[in-house]
Amino acid sequence: MSTRLEPPARRSRWWVGAALLVALVWILGAGPLGAFLGRLGEVQTNDPAAFLPDGAESTEVDRIAEDFDRADSVPAVVVLSGDEDLADARLADAASLAERIGEQPWVSGQVVGPVPGTEDPSVAQLVVPVDNSYDTGESVAELRALLADDPVDGLRAQVTGPAGYAADLSAAFGGIDSTLLLVAVAAVLVILVAVYRSPLLPVLVIVASLLALGLSGALVYAAADTGLVSLNGQSQGILFILVVGACTDYALLLVARYREELAVRDRVPDAVLAAVRGVTGPVLASGGTVILGLLCLLAADLNSTSSLGPVVAIGVVAAMLAAMTFLPAALALCGRAAFWPAAPHGPRQQEGRTTDGVLQQHPFWGRTARTVARRPRALWLGTAALLMVAAVFAPQFTAEGTGQADVFRTEVEAVDGQRTLERGFGSDSGAAPALVAADADRLDEVVEAAEATPGTDGAAAVTEPAPPGTRSPALVVDGRILVEVGLTADPESTEAVDTVRELRENVRAVPGADALVGGVSATDLDTRETAQRDFAVVVPLVLVVVFLVLIPLLRSLVAPLLLMAANVLSFAAALGVGTLVFDHVLDLPGADPVVPLFAFVFLVALGIDYSIFLMSRAREETLLHGHREGVLRALTVTGGVITSAGVVLAATFAALAVIPLLFLLQLAFLVAFGVLLDALVVRTLLIPALALDAGPRLWWPGRAGRNAHPGPETGADAVSGTGARQLTTARREAPGRPG
Numbered sequence: 001m002s003t004r005l006e007p008p009a010r011r012s013r014w015w016v017g018a019a020l021l022v023a024l025v026w027i028l029g030a031g032p033l034g035a036f037l038g039r040l041g042e043v044q045t046n047d048p049a050a051f052l053p054d055g056a057e058s059t060e061v062d063r064i065a066e067d068f069d070r071a072d073s074v075p076a077v078v079v080l081s082g083d084e085d086l087a088d089a090r091l092a093d094a095a096s097l098a099e100r101i102g103e104q105p106w107v108s109g110q111v112v113g114p115v116p117g118t119e120d121p122s123v124a125q126l127v128v129p130v131d132n133s134y135d136t137g138e139s140v141a142e143l144r145a146l147l148a149d150d151p152v153d154g155l156r157a158q159v160t161g162p163a164g165y166a167a168d169l170s171a172a173f174g175g176i177d178s179t180l181l182l183v184a185v186a187a188v189l190v191i192l193v194a195v196y197r198s199p200l201l202p203v204l205v206i207v208a209s210l211l212a213l214g215l216s217g218a219l220v221y222a223a224a225d226t227g228l229v230s231l232n233g234q235s236q237g238i239l240f241i242l243v244v245g246a247c248t249d250y251a252l253l254l255v256a257r258y259r260e261e262l263a264v265r266d267r268v269p270d271a272v273l274a275a276v277r278g279v280t281g282p283v284l285a286s287g288g289t290v291i292l293g294l295l296c297l298l299a300a301d302l303n304s305t306s307s308l309g310p311v312v313a314i315g316v317v318a319a320m321l322a323a324m325t326f327l328p329a330a331l332a333l334c335g336r337a338a339f340w341p342a343a344p345h346g347p348r349q350q351e352g353r354t355t356d357g358v359l360q361q362h363p364f365w366g367r368t369a370r371t372v373a374r375r376p377r378a379l380w381l382g383t384a385a386l387l388m389v390a391a392v393f394a395p396q397f398t399a400e401g402t403g404q405a406d407v408f409r410t411e412v413e414a415v416d417g418q419r420t421l422e423r424g425f426g427s428d429s430g431a432a433p434a435l436v437a438a439d440a441d442r443l444d445e446v447v448e449a450a451e452a453t454p455g456t457d458g459a460a461a462v463t464e465p466a467p468p469g470t471r472s473p474a475l476v477v478d479g480r481i482l483v484e485v486g487l488t489a490d491p492e493s494t495e496a497v498d499t500v501r502e503l504r505e506n507v508r509a510v511p512g513a514d515a516l517v518g519g520v521s522a523t524d525l526d527t528r529e530t531a532q533r534d535f536a537v538v539v540p541l542v543l544v545v546v547f548l549v550l551i552p553l554l555r556s557l558v559a560p561l562l563l564m565a566a567n568v569l570s571f572a573a574a575l576g577v578g579t580l581v582f583d584h585v586l587d588l589p590g591a592d593p594v595v596p597l598f599a600f601v602f603l604v605a606l607g608i609d610y611s612i613f614l615m616s617r618a619r620e621e622t623l624l625h626g627h628r629e630g631v632l633r634a635l636t637v638t639g640g641v642i643t644s645a646g647v648v649l650a651a652t653f654a655a656l657a658v659i660p661l662l663f664l665l666q667l668a669f670l671v672a673f674g675v676l677l678d679a680l681v682v683r684t685l686l687i688p689a690l691a692l693d694a695g696p697r698l699w700w701p702g703r704a705g706r707n708a709h710p711g712p713e714t715g716a717d718a719v720s721g722t723g724a725r726q727l728t729t730a731r732r733e734a735p736g737r738p739g
Helices: 007-043 057-066 088-102 135-147 163-177 179-196 203-223 233-262 268-301 309-337 355-361 364-373 376-391 413-425 440-451 494-509 522-553 557-584 595-625 627-658 661-701 722-733
Strands: 073-081 112-116 121-130 156-160 434-439 456-461 480-487 516-519
Touching: 007 203, 007 233, 007 309, 057 434, 057 480, 057 516, 057 522, 073 088, 073 163, 073 456, 088 112, 088 121, 088 135, 088 364, 112 179, 112 480, 121 135, 121 355, 135 413, 156 163, 156 413, 156 456, 163 233, 163 413, 179 203, 179 233, 179 627, 203 309, 203 364, 203 440, 233 309, 233 595, 233 627, 233 661, 233 722, 268 309, 268 413, 268 522, 268 595, 309 480, 355 376, 364 376, 364 627, 364 661, 376 557, 376 661, 434 440, 434 522, 440 456, 440 494, 494 516, 494 595, 516 522, 516 627, 595 627, 595 661, 627 661
Parallel strands: none
Antiparallel strands: 073 121, 073 156, 112 121, 434 480, 434 516, 456 480
16 A cells, blocks of 8 residues: 655655756766866966056057067076186086077077176176067976076086066965865864864865855856956955855854754755845845955956956855755755754753843853843944054055065075175166167257166167177167166165156156157056046945945844944954065065955955854844844854854955965964954954944934834743743744834
């Protein structure tokens, strides 16, 4: 006799099948895509000149220089040094080495040298033009291998110059694929084990993050390979960190709500569905805010900045998809066992749903809520005052850029070689002159103006090809000439950048010359000035976009304004503390011009996440219980998950510090500290106290603001009864945010 399945049994089988299908689609689909993470280096562009917009002055000079055969190579400087002055025999051996180097396919012209040192005769240099059509990093690696395999007896060889710096920069970013990801995942795993005290649940969250990373890596690779986006090493590192951190944050929010729902529902599928409904709004608002904030970077002129927006936005989309599809499916398959050995039981007594019950379920955050409720005005004023004290130091943050040697936080060959070069040639060791493109009829005036600029060491026009020993006229292309201007300082130094700034003023003053200045130092100068412009444009745009997202989410005009003000103050405080740490503790040489902008975008877009999690829950509770109790309930219930999320995100960004580059070290500190400040202080104390002091006006003109007088059983001292039963019923019937 056949047995007919009851509807609950059929529903259970349907849920298991659907959950298994979703999990398999992710594992079999996104899992293999992780192979593209290791191939992102193939589509990276780390050339500083490529970061600039097409309209930058140095970019225009590069295009002009192509007609003079001066933009098809980047110089690598081979520094040869011994224990004593280089004799003629050693120099002859160095000349033979130059010939062997010149035979390599990636050398685009004649190798110049050996040139003996003017200050220290034990040093000599060869200038090797590396063809731009080859990968600079690979070419320098082959050059270094040649020098190691075929050395000049008794001489130490080092490769420096612009090509050497570019190669070492690419090598530093090479650690992103393995080291950075391992450190970030390990940090998150340790935190999750401490939070959940469960061996299985952290693994599910980590798997969701890795699947999201695999999907985002494949999408970014495809977009970069087709030219839709531009990828560089710093964008790749931030992509890895943000995907892992964001996916873990969304997972924490989902798991916390799932655990709540398991306490009032018998069936796991119902609890999963209720949890997904309950967090979909905050997660979409949070992820949407981050995505829109990052896409505001498209308004930047600096290509390295504008390209970061779509790259990382792709990652956030993948993180949201994995957290809201794969993870719920995995939770449904694992059931209550996901929390083993502390699996939550079935529905509890209804008295546990009152405010007192909520406070008892979360003792630490219950005490925190009571503390905030006692004197909210004094608390938010005191907290704001402390943040303002830290923010006072923010204007002192120096982001004028640094010399190329200061970019590296560990010893690299290009930096060491530059020191040897300076020992042999003094300050006159720049291998990359400034380039001045001007009208051919004003050649003499341009040369005179260039030579009169402090910090320059001679100027001469590029001449037409001629036999050795003969004098040839200046090369004229389309009525313009190209003048090479020597610099007394290292072209990568701040001194050379200052010289180029003054050189531009002097040659522009020549009537009718229409002079433009380019070169390595000019590229650095344009990068700094463009970054300053981008900060002035992008920051207001991000504030407007985030404010417009918060209005429909919270159905209020007042609450978004207060949240934005709090998060901007938090950013200023983090920047102020960063100034003190960088200048007086770590004694760093300066900061990359884009550090403040990147820190602002991440701290405002990510920091507002925690405010969204808190205030969206506060609005939900306010509609059921009134403003005061709603805020206290929201603080109590979300305190643990938001704090955990903040610690996870701070830990993942702190992992950027393992990449030995100044920019990433500073960004890691600012974002990690700022996220902790926002999660532990701003969201825990400032915003709840400010919300309580503002009262129901906080929700004006929305519906929550009109729900100012809850019934007698929904106050802070309510116990069991009709109010608690109504709340439980409301949760079961509408686990999402009420309208």
